[in-house]
Amino acid sequence: MSTQSLADGRYLLGSVVGTGGMAEVYRARDTRLGRDVAVKLFRSAAADGVSRGSDEARLLAGLHHPGLVRVLDMDSSSTSSGPTYLVMELIEGPDLGALLADGPLPSDAVRLAGWDVARTLAYIHQQGILHRDIKPSNILTRTTDPDSGVFGYLLTDFGIARFYDAARQTATGQTIGTAAYLSPEQARGGAIGTPTDIYSLGLVLLESLTGARAFPGTSLESAVARLHRPPEIPAALGSNWQSLLSRMTAAHPDDRPTAGAVAAEFAQWQTPEPHTEVFTTGGPHTEVL
Known part of the structure; x- marks a missing residue:
């Protein structure tokens, strides 16, 4: 498909830079404006690809x-x-999942990731939107100067995002998302709200620090495990991380902080807290799409 073009030749597709259950993302060239872009091309076999692609774009x-x-x-x-596709800004850098395939990240890098994503979640939650699928592969990275104000970690893939009732803080209860990062209420198929995204982000940050998923196993095993126990947060990470991650992954949604509160807490951490290196066993994992 490297020679495929879209929009009567305006977009020339190059290499695949990402893939999911319903679509593939290509690096592409916008010949009209002379710039590189990312094209999310929905597979024709995906029955609801047209609907989801349109919903995501709008x-x-x-x-x-x-x-x-x-x-x-x-x-x-x-x-x-023709195919259904979205043309998006091209982010030069691997997604967070690709970075974690090489092992855990330094504590301050994880703090910056959490700060960026929490600020973004605070914004979309204020717009009445739930992402519902926070996971490493949906966080893109790029090299930036930490003092520049430019975000180095960007949230993407709003294919299953939904508006919610801000007054009741709930959305239609469905077991939808990626099993390894589901909140307990998602795993039960119950009503969900903004705390759902906070729980998932907590699991992503914990994995970024340790290099291992908090709830490994098959999709069913992973989803059920969080109904019976909280994620294990190593004491070696330090008291700051232990406290914040414990609150973000609290079993009851009402006990979790808001995205704005998480962002504010990260902003107060001037330097990474000293901690003992956490070693894990096992090789790189395969992303569950």
Whole structure:
């Protein structure tokens, strides 16, 4: 597909830079504006690809935040024989999942990741939106100067994001998302709200620090495990991380901090807290899509 073009030759597809259950993301060239972009191409076999692609584009078109990947263009094949695709800003850098394949990250890098993503979540939650699928592969990275104000970690893939009732803080209860990062309420198929995204982010940050998933195993084993025990947070990470991650992954949603509170706490950490290196066994894991 490296020679495939879209929009009558405007977008020339290059290499695949990401893949998921319903779509593949290509590096592409916008020949009209002379710039590199990312094209999310939905597979024709995905029955609801057209609907989800359109929903994602419309949702993101109304959002403006430095921690979000911008949507630049879209086309829907609902009335034509062409593919459904989104054209997005190209982020030069691996996703967080790819970085973790090489092992855990330094504590301060994880703090910066948490700070960026928490600020982005605070923004989308204020817009009445739940992401519902916070996981390493949905966090893109790029090299930045920490003092520049540019976000080095960006939240992407709003394919299953939904608006929620801000007054009741709930959305339709469905077991949807990636099993390894589901909140307990998601695993039960119960009503969910903004604390769901906080729980998932807590698991992502814990994995970034230790290099291992808190709830490994098959999708079913992983989902059920969190209903019976909290994630294990090593004391070696230090008291700051222990306290924050314990609150973010509290079993009851009401006991979790808001995204704004998480971001504020990270902002107060001037330097990474000294801690003993955490060693884990096992090789790189395969992302569950």
